[in-house]
Amino acid sequence: MEVFRNRKDLSNYIERQREMGKKIGFAPTMGALHKGHLSLYEAAHKENDLVISSIFVNPTQFNNQKDLETYPRNVEKDISMLEQTGWVDAVYIPEVADIYPNGIESKEYNFGGLETEMEGKHRPGHFNGVGTVVEELFRQVKPDNAYFGEKDFQQLLIIKKLTENLSLPIKIHGVPIYREANGLAMSSRNERLSISQKEAAKVIHETLVKVNDWFRVLTIPEINQRVKDIFENQKGMVLEYFEIANEKTLKETDFFYKDQNYRAFIVVFVGEVRLIDNMHLD
The missing domain is CATH 3.40.50.620 (HUPs)
Known part of the structure; x- marks a missing residue:
């Protein structure tokens, strides 16, 4: 090389x-x-x-x-x-x-x-x-x-x-996103996490998986509140933002239209380390 x-x-x-x-x-x-x-x-x-x-x-x-x-x-x-x-x-x-x-x-x-x-x-x-x-x-x-x-x-x-x-x-x-065994999206910033922080941070991906399920049955305000509640109960983590947005325009949406594609985006501070993740919503 x-x-x-x-x-x-x-x-x-x-x-x-x-x-x-x-x-x-x-x-x-x-x-x-x-x-x-x-x-x-x-x-x-x-x-x-x-x-x-x-x-x-x-x-x-x-x-x-x-x-x-x-x-x-x-x-x-x-x-x-x-x-x-x-x-x-x-x-x-x-x-x-x-x-x-x-x-x-x-x-x-x-x-x-x-x-x-x-x-x-x-x-x-x-x-x-x-x-x-x-x-x-x-x-x-x-x-x-x-x-x-x-x-x-x-x-x-x-x-x-x-x-x-x-x-x-x-x-x-x-x-496609390459993930750790626990689902955490691989990132260079993961090197700054302790072993316990890295394990706890799996909740980020777990939340996106839940959002993909909720997407079928709940309204967007209901989903937003559930995500907020999850991270209010996570010690050492702060949710910076969570949005469901149109995959083409990236504009946040408040309603699901059948002919559009959507993706959930999330940013969480784990200690001082800022982690991002996203998931296409089926």
Whole structure:
């Protein structure tokens, strides 16, 4: 597996692969890799001639400086994990100047309102940061296909909108959420949980499963109240928000229409660790 630590070396490599007609699959990450990330590369390996990873903790998508400082980092361990899969041909680990040559600043994007829902409300500027780094990585890696986990479902839709707005010839693929044995969605932030916290946090997924059952028989206000009641009784946890939203527009709904698809979104603080999850409602 090739390891590139600057833009120039990556560019030369991409140019050679393109000349050979290789179809390129790409999944960008912020490191602290886990099996959820690896599932992206497994999917990419099946559909491309060449698979590229990137590891870059993007400063512009953190609106909380403490969250940026405490984000887990272990690049050498990440490289080893990628090598062991046999699915990844190259990893790009850029310096900040490779992504932000003119200083660390986000571009302004219009994602058709997707950016103002849920995470957009609670993390101002977050999706401008995501859009900025993903656009730059896309322009450098030049992939045919790019893979993102459905755990960050709002981000997935934002990136699809980004490629559409910029007319980038890249197909965006969503990969199902990879879960711990107890149902907890795998996340780099899980590394900051204690063993007891990780076990207790399974209630997040358990709640979504209940919501999927309630979805058939209860009104949305009734469901919202039941979710609120569950987390009021969880020691060491705080529910930041729970919403049932239209899967295309991400707008919160107060009624179920038969011709629409819906997804439940939840964000919970377990101690100081912010965890997100979601589930399509059948």
